[in-house]
Amino acid sequence: MDFELKSLSLAQADKLATDALVVLVPDTPALSSEAASALLELTQGVLKQGDLEQGVAKALMCYRPAGVKATRVVLVRAGDGSPSSVRKALLSATALVKTAGLKKMVVFLGLLESETAAIRSVMLACADATYVYTATKPTAKARTLTKVTIGVMDVAAAKGEFNMGQAALSGVEFAKEWANRPGNHATPTMLADAARQLGRKPGIKTEVLGLKEVKALGMGAFMAVAQGSAEPLRFIVMHYTGAAKTSAPVVLVGKGVTFDTGGISIKPAGEMDEMKYDMGGAASVLGTFAALAELKPAINVVGIIPSCENMPDGLAIKPGDVVTSMSGQTIEILNTDAEGRLILCDALTYAARFKPRCVIDIATLTGACVVALGAVRSGLFSANDDLADALAAAGERSQDLCWRMPLDDEYSEGLKSNFADMGNVAGRAGGAITAAKFLQKFTGTLNWAHLDNAGTAWKSGAAKGATGRPVPLLLQFLADQASQTAAAPRKSVSKRKPGTSVAVKATRKSAAR
Structure with a gap:
């Protein structure tokens, strides 16, 4: 259009x-x-x-x-x-x-x-x-x-918003296109090809890792989810370079489960077709990169997409299995349908190697978030007030709304396990929060936020289809970060403490493990 x-x-x-x-x-x-x-x-x-x-x-x-x-x-x-x-x-x-x-x-x-x-x-x-x-x-x-x-x-006053609208539109429609495709038309390999397509645009480079490379990195949690499917996993890494190479990037991590049966903990048959949308986080990262190619903001961004299917064949992980994540922490698989957090935890560990100013993961992670917030707002989780406020403000300005949820330490109690460092679920109560607490265990000193878009990534019923959210929110956030960085005096930036603002120099303690 x-x-x-x-x-x-x-x-x-x-x-x-x-x-x-x-x-x-x-x-x-x-x-x-x-x-x-x-x-x-x-x-x-x-x-x-x-x-x-x-x-x-x-x-x-x-x-x-x-x-x-x-x-x-x-x-x-x-x-x-x-x-x-x-x-x-x-x-x-x-x-x-x-x-x-x-x-x-x-x-x-x-x-x-x-x-x-x-x-x-x-x-x-x-x-x-x-x-x-x-x-x-x-x-x-x-x-x-x-x-x-x-x-x-x-026209002169409106040009900036018009350009933002053009970029957001490109990103939303790219995300919709891939999220709407059936699982057999949007496999991990096909998703990687879509990322390679974006990698041909100026300023964007794409790298795709397969099982051999992922195994060498020690991503035991990610591999565990993928092992039950005949479709090979793909670990997609995208780079948008709009600023100096020395400028710390924002890292976006998108959940890319291209179809989720629930695995051995299989889902009910009703509406299972909608589990093609379980790569809504990955679609939003792809869409954001499509938008970045249009807007060209002065910022560096890394996109990470761990992509696989969650299937229940004879090789699939079983409830009670224990796997070792890239971080070295062990996880007891209490429910194989809580697979998104397993592929994301290894991606979050991998993200630390980029020494980012902040990391934002986006995932259709929990039905509990749908119960809590419905289809109006995505769930926002972060221990960093500045990052949470910046994301919330970007959501308001772009009309791609989110709502901050708690991250009290007490919510981690249910994740304790007698047989591993943690379990992958903590019961029904506060399910969206305990899922976020699980992810938080893999963020270390990262300036991290989690967006649960399970209720906002797609619509059901007669209007069934992907929404492209939260591409507008992410694009606005990145544009805001680029503007703040450009406007910040160098002296004031160098004197600030790491983590006090998402627009300042990122901490260097988050080296890859």
């Missing part, structure tokens, strides 16, 4: 020949400052007569109104004009017109108090409303909407 940013007034919009013209109408539209136009008269008349129902996303479509070249004009309520309200408004407006062979659309933002803040929401909502998965469905009709023009009063 092609987006264009254009300087536009209502009077100029009168003359645009397009399939649909969407005018966002906030609670207090700035109509008096507009020059006379047919659209202005239409909007004023509709509001005066009360024909546009009150409430965010309420819309009225007019077919070929007098004095306007657009085939259809949609007036849609945008409430307070916030990014959240704008997103709802665009989803509603696009739904009204997309069934009519929509190819070109113009969205006018000039009536909003802050048109710049709305741009990213407009772009992502338009793309989301018209997205069609076609990779394994040849009968599906691909989206017909090919071009969206966003009309604003001040």
Whole structure:
């Protein structure tokens, strides 16, 4: 989908020949400052007569109104004009017109108090409303909407948000594409090929490790999960270099279980098909790298994806088995369906070799997080307040929301084992937290955060499909980090203690083990 940013007034919009013209109408539209136009008269008349129902996303479509070249004009309520309200408004407006062979659309933002803040929401909502998965469905009709023009009063002020929107859109759609693919069309090998594809973009390099290399590294927990599948494991390492080589990177670790049966602790048959989405964390890392290639922020990023299937064949790990992780810590496998944390723990140990400024893992890790937060917010876990605050702020700004959860030491009690350094589960109570506490045991002095996107990575029911989350959050966080690093005076950075801010020099105590 092609987006264009254009300087536009209502009077100029009168003359645009397009399939649909969407005018966002906030609670207090700035109509008096507009020059006379047919659209202005239409909007004023509709509001005066009360024909546009009150409430965010309420819309009225007019077919070929007098004095306007657009085939259809949609007036849609945008409430307070916030990014959240704008997103709802665009989803509603696009739904009204997309069934009519929509190819070109113009969205006018000039009536909003802050048109710049709305741009990213407009772009992502338009793309989301018209997205069609076609990779394994040849009968599906691909989206017909090919071009969206966003009309604003001040193009120069809006350009930065427009660029962020373009990058986020690329990342979200790349993540959706791979998360939506069935397990037999998104194996670990295929996921590695997707990473190699991204590695051909400027600034990105990709390395893929196989069983031989993983075994040499001592990743016993990762190998244990993979051993029950005929599909070979892949350990994917991606590098985006946007800053000096001496600048410590942000490391993103994505869970890449391309299909999860639960292993010997097999899942119920109902909705097991949705376990193709268990690589939602990996998809978000791939999507973030696709977005980085577009935005090109001045920051270094490493992406790590441990990828395998979790299957129940004769070689599969059994409840009660004990495995040795890359860190040297032993783990009693009490439930083979708690496999994500097993592949992530070795990846977190591996991440330390990059001496990162921070490490963020993303995983569709627990059903408990879905129970706690539903599909609205991803779970956020971190012992570092600065890192947690930065991620939460990035989520708010990108409208890719998360919620900080506790990490009290008492939650680790249930992970104790009589036969290993720890068990891999700690019972049902507080399951999302105890899973995070398990991962924390492998972070050492790393400045670490965990995002559990089990409730936000995909939708079920009639709207079943991947969401691409939390790509917008991660991209915003990385852009913020790049800006903070560029703005920070060198003297102030050198005097700060490691770990006090995610934008300062990372601790050097987290060397690889």
